[in-house]
Amino acid sequence: xxxxxxxxxxxxxxxxxxxxxxxxxxxxxxxxxxxxxxxxxxxxxxxxxxxxxxxxxxxxxxxxxxxxxxxxxxxxxxxxxxxxxxxxxxxxxxxxxxxxxxxxxxxxxxxxxxxxxxxxxxxxxxxxxxxxxxxxxxxxxxxxxxxxxxxxxxxxxxxxxxxxxxxxxxxxxxxxxxxxxxxxxxxxxxxxxxxxxxxxxxxxxxxxxxxxxxxxxxxxxxxxxxxx
Numbered sequence: 375x376x377x378x379x380x381x382x383x384x385x386x387x388x389x390x391x392x393x394x395x396x397x398x399x400x401x402x403x404x405x406x407x408x409x410x411x412x413x414x415x416x417x418x419x420x421x422x423x424x425x426x427x428x429x430x431x432x433x434x435x436x437x438x439x440x441x442x443x444x445x446x447x448x449x450x451x452x453x454x455x456x457x458x459x460x461x462x463x464x465x466x467x468x469x470x471x472x473x474x475x476x477x478x479x480x481x482x483x484x485x486x487x488x489x490x491x492x493x494x495x496x497x498x499x500x501x502x503x504x505x506x507x508x509x510x511x512x513x514x515x516x517x518x519x520x521x522x523x524x525x526x527x528x529x530x531x532x533x534x535x536x537x538x539x540x541x542x543x544x545x546x547x548x549x550x551x552x553x554x555x556x557x558x559x560x561x562x563x564x565x566x567x568x569x570x571x572x573x574x575x576x577x578x579x580x581x582x583x584x585x586x587x588x589x590x591x592x593x594x595x596x597x598x599x600x601x602x
Contacts, residue, residue, distance in 0.1 A: 384418050385429070386576075391460065395450060400426035400457045404580070426457045428597045429578035433459065436577035439548065440541055446572040448564070464564030464574050468525040470506030471515075471563065473534060475499055475542040478557040481583065499539040526565075533571040534563050541573060549584060552599065554591065557583040 377389035377397050384405060389397040406419025430452060437449035448461040476483055479495040483502075503520065504512040515523075517531045526534070538561060546556040559582040562575035579593035579600065591599065 385426075385580075394463060396461050396463055398459045398461055398576075400430045400459070400576075402426045422594070425594075425597075427454065428601065429576055429580065430454065430457055430459060432578045432597070432600060433576040436545060436548075437573075439544055440573065440577075443540070443544060445537055445540060446566075446570060448572055448574045461574070462566065462572070464566060464572060466562070466564045466574075467520070467530075468505060468523075471520075471525070472504045472506055472512060473538050473561045473563055474502050474504070474558060475538050475561070476502070476558040477542070477546060480557050483558075499542055501535050501538050503534075527569075530565065530569070530571050537563070537571060537573065541577075545577065545582070553586060554596075554599065555585045557585055559583070 377391055379387060380390050380396075381388040385401055385403055387399040387401065389399065391397050402421050402423055402425050403418045404420050404422050404425055409420050431454065434449075434452045434454075437447050440447050441449060448464050450460040450462060452459040476497045477499060479487070479491040479493060479497055483497075483500075484491065484493050502514060503516075504514050506512060515525075517528070517535075520526050520531055521528050541561065542556070542559055545559060549556050559577075561573060561577070561581070563571055564574040565571050579596040582593075582596075584591045584596050586599070
């Protein structure tokens with residue numbers, strides 16, 4: 375199938391397809407620093423053979439579960455042989471928006487709000503949004519900010535929040551069946567030509583913080599446990 379490169383990303387390339395859809399090519403490049411894998415870093419730090427394949431496999435697994443639950447995503451199909459995923463076209467909000475759903479007070483949440491919580495404290499599917507901007511450290515933005523700045527409508531935000539919580543529960547419940555505890559997860563959302571919000575990008579180990587028996591499981595170890 376003829377394809378045209380339209381975007382080169384840190385961990386994926388995006389191509390336009392003749393049928394109007396897009397093709398995501400998963401790469402083995404990982405974000406990190408000094409040769410150490412870190413999903414929170416903003417630059418490519420290393421290449422790990424096969425990581426594109428496992429990220430695609432986990433994404434297929436969860437996109438199919440999410441679609442089956444009646445939640446709209448951009449996933450159409452995938453080809454494991456060439457590590458690609460066909461997706462519906464979607465526009466990003468603003469210049470890119472990340473959505474984090476937190477079930478436990480850890481990481482940057484705890485650093486910001488430790489006067490008001492204890493580390494590891496339960497959070498009721500707390501949703502926060504940040505603009506994708508490496509130079510500014512992905513600044514937090516509220517619903518009012520998103521609406522007042524014209525990034526999205528109030529209705530789109532409400533849909534995004536509801537979908538985020540529902541998808542997080544699907545992932546958390548699934549991981550719990552494997553003896554794993556999801557603390558938080560990061561998503562990206564876009565919107566279809568009709569304005570409807572949908573989950574885009576990937577649902578992979580590098581976007582989630584997972585614990586087993588109170589011990590943090592790094593993404594590469596999580597991949598091994600997940601596909602064991």
